[in-house]
Amino acid sequence: MSEFTLSELKEIMSASAGVDEGVELDGDIADVAFADLGYDSLAVLELCGQVERRYGVSISDDAVAEMPTPAKAVEYVNALLAKAGV
Amino acid sequence: MSTSDVVTGPVVTGIGVCAPTGIGVETHWQAVLAGKSGIGRIERFDPARYPVRYAGQVPGFSAQDRIPGRLIPQTDHGTHLGLAAAASALADAGVDPADLPEYEMAVVTSSSSGGTEFGQHEMERLYRHGPSWVGAYQSIAWFYAATTGQISIRHGMRGPCGVMCCEQAGGLDVLGQARRLVRLGARLVVSGGTDASLCPYGLVAQLSNRRLSTVDDPARAYLPFDVEASGYLPGEGGAMLIVESADGARDRGAGQGYGVIAGYAAGFDPPPGSSRPPALRRTIERALADAGVTPSDVDVVFADASGVPEDDVIEARALVETFGPGSVPVTAPKTLTGRLYGGGAALDVATALLALRHGVIPHTVGPTRLAPGCDIDLVSGEPRNTGPRTALVVARGHGGFNAALVLRRSGSD
Numbered sequence: 001m002s003e004f005t006l007s008e009l010k011e012i013m014s015a016s017a018g019v020d021e022g023v024e025l026d027g028d029i030a031d032v033a034f035a036d037l038g039y040d041s042l043a044v045l046e047l048c049g050q051v052e053r054r055y056g057v058s059i060s061d062d063a064v065a066e067m068p069t070p071a072k073a074v075e076y077v078n079a080l081l082a083k084a085g086v
Numbered sequence: 087m088s089t090s091d092v093v094t095g096p097v098v099t100g101i102g103v104c105a106p107t108g109i110g111v112e113t114h115w116q117a118v119l120a121g122k123s124g125i126g127r128i129e130r131f132d133p134a135r136y137p138v139r140y141a142g143q144v145p146g147f148s149a150q151d152r153i154p155g156r157l158i159p160q161t162d163h164g165t166h167l168g169l170a171a172a173a174s175a176l177a178d179a180g181v182d183p184a185d186l187p188e189y190e191m192a193v194v195t196s197s198s199s200g201g202t203e204f205g206q207h208e209m210e211r212l213y214r215h216g217p218s219w220v221g222a223y224q225s226i227a228w229f230y231a232a233t234t235g236q237i238s239i240r241h242g243m244r245g246p247c248g249v250m251c252c253e254q255a256g257g258l259d260v261l262g263q264a265r266r267l268v269r270l271g272a273r274l275v276v277s278g279g280t281d282a283s284l285c286p287y288g289l290v291a292q293l294s295n296r297r298l299s300t301v302d303d304p305a306r307a308y309l310p311f312d313v314e315a316s317g318y319l320p321g322e323g324g325a326m327l328i329v330e331s332a333d334g335a336r337d338r339g340a341g342q343g344y345g346v347i348a349g350y351a352a353g354f355d356p357p358p359g360s361s362r363p364p365a366l367r368r369t370i371e372r373a374l375a376d377a378g379v380t381p382s383d384v385d386v387v388f389a390d391a392s393g394v395p396e397d398d399v400i401e402a403r404a405l406v407e408t409f410g411p412g413s414v415p416v417t418a419p420k421t422l423t424g425r426l427y428g429g430g431a432a433l434d435v436a437t438a439l440l441a442l443r444h445g446v447i448p449h450t451v452g453p454t455r456l457a458p459g460c461d462i463d464l465v466s467g468e469p470r471n472t473g474p475r476t477a478l479v480v481a482r483g484h485g486g487f488n489a490a491l492v493l494r495r496s497g498s499d
Contacts, residue, residue, distance in 0.1 A: 016221065018156035038156055046222035053218055 100179025142321025162201025257431025324429015349377025
């Protein structure tokens with residue numbers, strides 16, 4: 001079974017939504033709100049799209065509300081992958 | 087009426103340029119004075135199979151060096167140029183937006199194409215892979231208003247914001263709108279435009295108007311008012327301008343700025359086949375009346391300079407009827423950049439303000455023999471040091487848009 005990791009999330013965020021100078025995606029960001037990292041809901045939607053394509057799963061747009069921080073996003077995606085048996 | 091009773095128009099206190107003539111006000115101005123062209127073979131894609139292969143491209147632009155990293159994958163190249171130009175214009179005006187009330191700062195930009203390059207990339211993903219491959223940022227990056235929105239968010243400007251889509255006339259129409267907003271109480275307006283549509287999809291869309299030149303020589307393809315005029319070449323980029331009330335600029339110690347927006351008018355052409363005349367002459371006359379100046383007060387005209395022979399004759403005739411044959415210097419530095427659509431007239435205004443500040447009329451590179459019916463005094467060969475105080479900028483957008491703007495040197499009555 002695949003596991004979605006924080007480093008994978010960081011990689012996707014920097015490729016698809018960009019990184020501002022001064023934002024340390026490599027630092028301890030797991031529990032910092034996406035908004036405080038400079039990402040809006042579109043960035044989280046984009047993250048969902050990337051996960052959908054990589055793992056062939058479907059994520060509802062409403063799921064954005066379940067992903068306020070990187071840690072919560074990783075948790076949500078892993079729960080989804082487990083459920084889908086990916 | 088005493089001088090103190092004269093209502094002074096708003097002033098331009100800052101300019102940011104990202105254009106084929108270079109990045110930055112000084113680089114642009116030196117290129118214009120030297121007649122250094124920014125037109126070359128299209129580099130953003132291989133144009134070999136297209137009938138138009140030359141365009142004006144911004145040299146050495148690096149989004150990584152000029153805008154926040156997060157915004158690079160989220161926005162189109164045209165927005166990158168706009169964000170960079172807006173930041174330069176604010177710095178040039180000596181404004182820190184954090185010092186001003188957020189609801190008193192406005193953003194109005196001109197756009198003719200929206201984010202076509204970004205859009206093309208996402209459309210390719212759609213038809214190659216499927217809907218889930220289209221990025222979330224497509225939802226905002228292709229909008230005409232994307233550049234306005236991103237400037238507004240980046241600098242915390244929450245006053246009246248909008249976009250005007252009037253093709254090449256838009257760069258003047260946004261300044262007319264900026265003036266209106268200043269009169270309504272806006273303290274500062276970021277205005278101007280930077281289109282960038284040099285991708286296959288964007289170029290093919292432009293080709294549909296049949297006005298682009300297919301002459302296979304970058305130095306001879308765009309020759310407005312010339313006997314060999316064959317249409318125009320496209321370009322990317324433009325300029326952003328900071329517009330403030332004269333009082334507001336003085337109060338914050340910004341001085342008199344580059345110049346005053348003294349008059350503006352817009353007009354729309356009658357439909358093809360109509361017996362009514364083109365709207366350009368009336369538009370120019372109304373802009374002069376709005377500025378309270380007579381034709382003899384105008385020291386230089388920055389022409390629309392379409393390069394399409396019939397459009398050139400219409401413009402030359404409007405100028406001759408307004409000013410008399412050959413009685414005002416006319417120039418078109420846009421032959422160095424190509425027509426920049428939403429950014430074109432904004433860059434012309436920037437160039438005109440620099441001409442007023444430096445007292446020099448830049449020349450037009452390219453045209454050598456005026457076409458019959460173009461009885462204008464086209465400044466060519468070299469710049470003229472005539473100390474212009476009042477400039478008229480003319481712009482027309484495909485589809486019938488006409489606009490004229492009168493600028494006065496700061497400090498002249």
